[in-house]
Amino acid sequence: MxxxxxxxxxxxxxxxxxxxxTYxxxxxxxACPFHGDRNASASIHHGAQRFCCHVCMERSEDAIGLVMWQEGCDYKxxxxxxxSITTADNAPATKKAGGMSSMFD
Known part of the structure; x- marks a missing residue:
């Protein structure tokens, strides 16, 4: 781990x-960008850094989990x-695995 x-x-x-x-x-x-949503069936939490669509996802994901889900790729x-998506100004922070994000699954 x-x-x-x-x-x-x-x-x-x-x-x-x-x-x-929008915060x-x-x-x-x-609206969910992954399934042509016309209504607000998704939610984003800027503080917890989580996204969830209540129609097409089973649980909320952080940025890495969201990309893995959407692209069908591995962690690396x-x-x-x-x-490649984020800019140098938005350099990632680090967290301990199993930290705050696990509260929102």
Whole structure:
């Protein structure tokens, strides 16, 4: 198990896939960019760095998990994709594995 995992800004990743991750506080409703959503069936939590579509996903994901789910790739490839999406100004922080994000699954 990894001791530390990078944290990428979830808003940047969701926006890259065509979403509008407007901050509204807490779990902010939004249209899902992954299934042609006309209603706000998805939510983004900027503080917890999590995204969830209540229609097409089984649980919330952080940026790396979201990329793994969408691209069907492994952890290493997802980290590389996240790095390519985020800018140098948004360099990822690190967290201990199994930290805060596991509370939102």
């Amino acid at each position: 990894r001791d530390e995992s990078p944290i990428f800004p979830i808003a940047d990743i969701v926006e890259n896939y065509g979403g509008d991750p 509204r506080g807490g779990w902010s409703p939004m 490839a997802a980290v590389e994709i996240c790095e």
